Amino acid sequence: MPQNLTRRSWLVVAGSTLALIVGSSPIILQTSGLFMIPLGEEFGWTRTEVSGAKSIAGVVAASVVVVIGFAIDRFGLRRVMIPLVTVFAAAMAAIALTPNNLLVFYGLLIIASALGAAQNPPAYIKAVAGWFDRKRGLAIGLAICGTGLGTSLVPQYTQFLIDTVGWRGGYAGLGLLVLVIALPCWLFLVREPTRDERTELGFLPASSSAAGSDGTPAQLPGVDRATAVRTRQFWILVLGTLVASIALNGAAAHLVPMLVDGGMTAAQAAAVLLPVGIASLVARPLAGFLLDRFHGPTIAAIQQLMPIGGFALIASGWSPVLGAVMFGLAIGIEVDLGSFLTTRYFGLLNFGKIYGIIFAIFVLGSAVGGLIFALSFDYAGGYGLAFVVISVALVLTSASFLALGRYPFPVAHQASPARREEDTQPV
Structure with missing residues (x-):
């Protein structure tokens, strides 16, 4: 790979990591609990009323993720992301203007969540994947680390603002x-490669470079959505993502109560969240490293079994902390795994x-x-x-992951067009 393009490729990764620190999850989901008490004190709203806005907003955001996916494929990443990041920032700041009206608060948060759906990993993964082939898994894993960093850092920043200038200042500061x-990252760092750049990177034959010499994004390899949804691979990924998301996010939401039920104090249980977060952060680049070296479905099959180990360790009381760390590792692997397999299949x-669509199912x-988990407990x-x-x-x-089969879109030049056509036929 030419040195200038090597630097350019890793700048895209760095920009994606930085921008995902202020992704939708750190900005909206991970800070929502910090605003419950201040909003309740000022307006008399219950915690159920405040948290209900997040639940509704999450469903809306899941739907909008699909629409944004269509938009970035149709119009290009920067044309979609630069305006959406700008209006998302404005929408978050606008929540600071909330009057004593719960419906207005719901509306403002839903609008912010819908716009913030753009600040989820899919757009960044597409940008990064376009610059990498052999090290694609590692690059995606490093980019997604931004979400983990944001989960650790953004709540601290938000709490400082709330303590210093109040909850309205907290939303304005977000x-x-x-x-x-995020906006400077899209203006200066994150973009798709042009056809000429993909040719230099070795992803396209040299004879194809002339058509894209004007600097426009390169024509990428792949199948259309209609073809994808008729394959068994698509539905295996959808079902695997759904089950893993239910298991991991459900367990994460109830992790502290689980540990307290097992005999820990609330303070001890809360302290376990630190190694869980570290495990999740470490797992992302580790998963990418493994995906670049081993067949992805095998990694996926192992990852699906990890929560079972976590359940067993917590339920038996043998090592609840190790069980919680297993959840953290599996959570860290999940998004990297689904996105990588999507690019290869x-x-x-x-x-x-x-x-x-797959990420919306995850949400x-x-x-x-x-x-x-709550229904089971109650x-x-x-x-x-x-x-x-x-x-x-x-x-x-x-x-089921073991039935995914070989990659129709492996590392460049490892498969003929005829084989790709054969492997992506509906089953």
């Missing part, structure tokens, strides 16, 4: 943070449309997961029923 971090041409699973007297049912589903999806 909007400003998005504007000063369906290519990059319609990545936004295809992975947008919906995260919303449903906590409810499933109506079955504990989390045991949820553990058993979800574990059975995880075993089935783990086995």
Whole structure:
């Protein structure tokens, strides 16, 4: 790879990592609990009323992710992301203007969540994947680390603002943070490679460079959405993502209560969240490293079984901390895994449309997961029923990943067009 393009490629990764620090999850989801008490004190709203806005906004955001996926494939990344990042920043700041009207608060948060759907990993993964082939897994894993960093850092920043200038200043400060971090990344660092650059990188034959010499984004390899959704590979990824999201996000939402039920104090249980976060952060580049060296479906099958180990360690009381760390590792692997497999089975041409659906399923699973664990606790007297049912589903999806087969879009020049056509036929 030419040295200038090597530097350019890793700048895209760095820009993506930086921008995802202020992604939708750190900015909206991870800070929502910090505003519950201040909003309740000022307006008299209950915590259920305040948290209900987040639940509704999450469903809306899951739907909008799919639309954004279509848009970035149709119009290009920068044409979509630069305006959306700008208005997302404004929408977050606008929540600071909330009057004593719960419906207005719901509306403002839903609008911010819908616009913030752009600040989820899919757009950044598409940008990064376009610059990498052999080291694609590692590059994606490093980029997604931004979400983990944001989860650790943004709540601290937000709490400082709330303590210093109040909850209104907290929302205004979140909007400003998005504007000063994410927008410059899209203006100066994150973009798709042109056809000439993809040719120099070795992703396209040299004879194809002339058509893209004007600096426009290169025509990418891949299948259309209609073809993808008719394949068994697509539905294996969808079901595996749904089950893993329910298991991991549901367990994460109830992790502290689980540990307290097992005999820990609330302070001890909260302290366990630190190694869980570290495990999640480390798992992202580690997953990418492994995906570049081993067949992805094998990694996926193992990842699907990891929550079962976590359930067993917590339920038995043998090592709840190790069980929690297993959840952290599996969470860190999940997004990197799904996005990488999407690029290898369906290519990059319609990545936004295809992975947008899969990521929306992930978001919906995260919303449903906590409810499933709560129902198990309230109506079955504990989390045991949820553990058993979800574990059975995880075993089935783990086995299904082994049926994904070979990659239709492996590292460049490792497969002929005829083989790619054969491997992406509907099944």
